[in-house]
Amino acid sequence: MKIIVPATSANLGAGFDSIGIALNLYLTVEVLERQDFWQIDHNLGSEIATDENNLLLTTLFDVLSAKKTVLSAKYHLKMTSAIPLARGLGSSSSVIVAGIELANQLADLKLSPTEKLDLACQIEGHPDNVAPAIFGNLVVASTVDTVTNTIKAAFPNCKFLAFVPHHELKTVESRKVLPEVLPYKEAVAASAIANVLTASLLTGDLETAGQVLETDRFHEIYRAALIPELAILREIGHQFGAYGTYLSGAGPTVMLLCSDEKRPLLLEKIKATQLKGEIYALEIDTKGLRVEKNLP
Numbered sequence: 001m002k003i004i005v006p007a008t009s010a011n012l013g014a015g016f017d018s019i020g021i022a023l024n025l026y027l028t029v030e031v032l033e034r035q036d037f038w039q040i041d042h043n044l045g046s047e048i049a050t051d052e053n054n055l056l057l058t059t060l061f062d063v064l065s066a067k068k069t070v071l072s073a074k075y076h077l078k079m080t081s082a083i084p085l086a087r088g089l090g091s092s093s094s095v096i097v098a099g100i101e102l103a104n105q106l107a108d109l110k111l112s113p114t115e116k117l118d119l120a121c122q123i124e125g126h127p128d129n130v131a132p133a134i135f136g137n138l139v140v141a142s143t144v145d146t147v148t149n150t151i152k153a154a155f156p157n158c159k160f161l162a163f164v165p166h167h168e169l170k171t172v173e174s175r176k177v178l179p180e181v182l183p184y185k186e187a188v189a190a191s192a193i194a195n196v197l198t199a200s201l202l203t204g205d206l207e208t209a210g211q212v213l214e215t216d217r218f219h220e221i222y223r224a225a226l227i228p229e230l231a232i233l234r235e236i237g238h239q240f241g242a243y244g245t246y247l248s249g250a251g252p253t254v255m256l257l258c259s260d261e262k263r264p265l266l267l268e269k270i271k272a273t274q275l276k277g278e279i280y281a282l283e284i285d286t287k288g289l290r291v292e293k294n295l296p
């Protein structure tokens, strides 16, 4: 059995903690054989646990406990991920969603997608990266007072260029620079921008979406100092025809939205900056979480 979970790019500017998309980079978890202890073989480096302390298994145990279930068996697992860690592409949400699905499969919990999302939001605290990881495509969601509502929709037809800096930025660190309160007038303006962003995405108006996603007042203005690449890449986006540029998740990845035809030139111009990082040409993942079962 193999569990496959896509990367995500959350926020899209003013959709802070609420809007996210699934992208075609994947985390996979394979169940190998039963054995006397939990073991995860993975390709993620020595800082990521290979035993019960791994986020995959702490999530699995949290789900079992929430569902008042125990699992007598332990397993040898293989985890592979192409999602860079702590870069704002949802590596933690991918492993949380995989852990929920692993519990679902191994303990036969028969969780619905909504139950999986509720569990994921309890663990992650916000829905914007776990919801698209579960449902795929574009998801607009709210989690307020433990109640989550979601709308899945088709993202307008476009391409993505992700500039992933070599330096990591943990979400927990990137949230520390956010203000505790937002003045009323500022909150109204920020939410009006978010409303136009949502409406433009749902009606396929990428020109408007691209403009408004650069005017966020919820998080980018506070985080921009942590990510000097954002201003440089946004300027390239303006000069060479991107629809818009935003901080992916909590950063430091910077995402450019563009047409198929503009992508090669943008890629060339980003490379020419010699900023230190990797560039990924990405597409929307429309399916989200999936499970492949071995054929009998």
Ligand SMILES: Nc1ncnc2c1ncn2[C@@H]1O[C@H](COP(=O)(O)OP(=O)(O)O)[C@@H](O)[C@H]1O
Pocket (backbone or CB within 6 Å): 027, 044, 048, 049, 054, 055, 056, 079, 081, 084, 085, 086, 087, 088, 089, 090, 091, 092, 093, 095, 169, 170, 171, 172, 249, 250
């Ligand atoms: N496959 C994984 N297995 C175990 N832990 C992981 C995995 N992927 C991510 N993590 C944990 O999540 C952290 C990154 O989470 P976070 O700071 O939210 O960044 P991201 O934007 O990538 O989700 C990593 O430093 C690691 O502790």
Ligand SMILES: N[C@@H](CCOP(=O)(O)O)C(=O)O
Pocket (backbone or CB within 6 Å): 008, 010, 011, 016, 017, 018, 087, 088, 089, 090, 091, 092, 093, 126, 128, 129, 171, 174, 175, 219, 248, 249, 250, 251
């Ligand atoms: N809304 C959150 C999104 C974090 O996403 P991640 O992919 O960086 O974990 C935030 O901006 O803090």
